[in-house]
Amino acid sequence: MTPQWCDQRQSQEWSLLLRCRSINGATYVTQPHCATQIQLSEVSSMSLSSDPPKFRVAICGAGIGGLVLAITIGKFAGRDIHIDLYEVRDAITTAGAGIIVSQRTTEVLAELSLCEKISRVSAMPPSSNHGHGRRLRKSNVPNGGFEWFQYISKTVKPGFVMHRQELVDILKQSIPSSCTIHFNKKLTKYEKQSSGSLALYFADDSTSTTDVLVGADGIHSAVRKTLFETIGPDVIDPSKIRHYSDPSWTGTLVYRGTFPAEKLSKLDPHNVALKGFMTFCGKGKHVVSYPISQGTRINVVAYVSDEQKIGMPFEGDWVSAVSLEEVLEAYQDFEPDVKHLLNCLENPSRWALHVVNKLPLFTSDRVALMGDAAHAMTPHLAAGAGQAIEDAFVLGRLLAHPITTLDNVPAALKAYQGVRLPFTQFVARQAERTTSTIYDFCALGTDQGNEQEKMEILKEKIVDLWDSWVTEGEGGAVAEWVKAERQLQEGSSK
Structure with a gap:
């Protein structure tokens, strides 16, 4: 040959x-x-x-x-x-840096005999419910935000969290x-x-x-x-x-970066970002952080969104290095924990978020x-x-x-x-709906009673979105393969 x-x-x-x-x-x-x-x-x-x-x-x-x-x-x-x-x-x-692999996808990796190797570098192994819990905070409060709710799925097992590399x-x-x-x-x-x-x-x-x-x-x-x-x-x-x-621009800019967890621990020992997976919500902006590299580093993804720019052409480089000052300026109205978190970023980059x-x-x-x-x-x-x-x-x-x-x-x-x-x-579509839900959060008024009622409704929407996409389908990706195989066999027999 x-x-x-x-x-x-x-x-x-x-x-x-x-x-x-x-x-x-x-x-x-x-x-x-x-x-x-x-x-x-x-x-x-x-x-x-x-x-x-x-x-x-x-x-x-x-x-x-x-x-x-x-x-x-x-x-x-x-x-x-x-x-x-x-x-x-x-x-x-x-x-990029951090990557989260759902239980659906973990089943595929198991079929390929890759789970054991991956579990050695995962910050949150599949058996860790603590690692899978997501805390959401209302953070566009300069003097201090508050925890909105913690999400731990009752039906979906956690997967892997690690550095992409x-x-x-x-x-x-x-x-x-x-x-x-x-x-x-x-x-x-x-x-x-x-x-x-x-x-x-x-x-x-x-x-x-x-x-x-x-x-x-x-x-x-x-x-x-x-x-x-x-x-x-x-x-x-x-x-x-x-x-x-x-591709189409979503109207969102994303700031990304990582840093040693020890750096934040020394700067702010009680920072809530040290507790695990966090989402800090604000008006037109939110920040996601979670540990990678077996918990030794923290991955940060910070979003700045403008609904008016959805679908418009993006001028300039889609990915570029930016100064730490630019990142901090975007979140100057956020709580101190977020400012301390962002201040630890090393070599941050800015991404214009596009979709197909x-x-x-x-x-x-x-x-x-x-x-x-x-x-x-x-x-x-x-x-x-x-x-x-x-x-x-x-x-x-x-x-x-x-x-x-x-x-x-x-x-x-x-x-x-x-x-x-x-x-x-x-x-x-579910990911896009999640984006819309974040925009809904941004539209909350200042009336505390009315705001609490709206936030509870949004909480139910978010939980439904996060649970539904993983449980949708006929048993996961392995079951999809079985269904596809059946279609191939039926087509070949005709």
């Missing part, structure tokens, strides 16, 4: 073109005349295998979702499917040997060839081909853009192409979208990364299924869409 290393392929002399080097125990391969570096777990087994894969899958984006997809395919298909994983950066890394590092360790990683590869577009395969075009002017393409390339997805620009007018209204292709508009489909022929490329949502349910993981599991199981062949890949992708599109869009 000839490995499909890069576009400079040579069927008989490929081994002469490869130069191997070892980094941190992993083997990478560099070709002369090819800037791409490729991770190999077993060069010899790939070169000596006599059974060609049944088809090739290209995954654009080595984020959390793309990595889980590669792991799922490798676990359940072995070497029957060759995976090309294209990453725009020169290494597998991630932006810690999760990515664990996923990297599980990349299968059937996966070839290509760094510095930014997809610009793809084209369907007469043979049915897909030609991939990258920003460095290189090209490649694949049988199946999965866009895990985030909110700026080139796969999503090409899919909707090339799909027929009988499927999509041409006037809606940009609406589906382009509701899409009518996630798949077309042999192309599929997943994760933020399909349903980037507001983070108020802390569900985005988890939904990408669930997408990856269902899609990976379907592609790896013994009855899935190149001929019926479109049917497998339709089965994926059938279970994942409705649920992810339900979650996105």
Whole structure:
């Protein structure tokens, strides 16, 4: 079998073109005349295998979702499917800091035998009810806020809380040997060839081909853009192409940062943020904080929202470094605990929060979208990364299924869409409703009696939102996979 290393392929002399080097125990391969570096777990087994894969899958984006997809395919298909994983950066890394994984998603990680490793770095293990409790405070009171309520679900078990990079590092360790990683590869577009395969075009002017393409390339997805620009007018209204292709600004700016928990403990030993998961609510603003890195650091996400700017173009860089003074200025009317919390931030950044508009489909022929490329949502349910993981599991199981062949890949992708599109869009709607509820909170009046009554109503709405999205669906992501498998089997038997 000839490995499909890069576009400079040579069927008989490929081994002469490869130069191997070892980094941190992993083997990478560099070709002369090819800037791409490729991770190999077993060069010899790939070169000596006599059974060609049944088809090739290209995954654009080595984020959390793309990595889980590669792991799922490798676990359940072995070497029957060759995976090309294209990453725009020169290494597998991630932006952002804290990540919360729900119990739904934890079930998927258990299926992939990843829970034990993840539990070692989680700040709040699944058995910890204390860690899962969320305290909400009314904080836009300069001299001191008050606790609104504490939320601990009676029906939903807690999941994991950790630093994103810690999760990515664990996923990297599980990349299968059937996966070839290509760094510095930014997809610009793809084209369907007469043979049915897909030609991939990258920003460095290189090209490649694949049988199946999965866009895990985030909110700026080139796969999503090409899919909707090339799909027929009988499927999509041409006037809606940009609406589906382009992200939309939510009118919200988000300040992010982390710092050692010890720093806040020394500055303000009794700060409520040291107690666990906190949400500090105010007029047009709120701050979320929780421990990561096994409790040694605190992750802070601070929101400033303007309903009047929803859907407007955002001018400037979507992500930029900012001064601590800018962050503090935005929350000058908040209680002292919040000011002390924010004052501990190290190297804060500002993000213009965008989402993907509701899409009518996630798949077309042999192309599929997943994760933020399909349903980037507001983070108020802390569900985005988890939904990408669930997408990856269902899609990976379907592609790896013994009855899935190149001929019926479109049917497998339709089965994926059938279970994942409705649920992810339900979650996105719930996240948006949570945003609206926060705006409702901002509109509370100054009359204390009337305010207490309204706050109690809002409390019930928030509890319903937080509980309903996790319990919605037929038993979780693993059950969704079973349903999708049934659809695939029924479609293949016709």
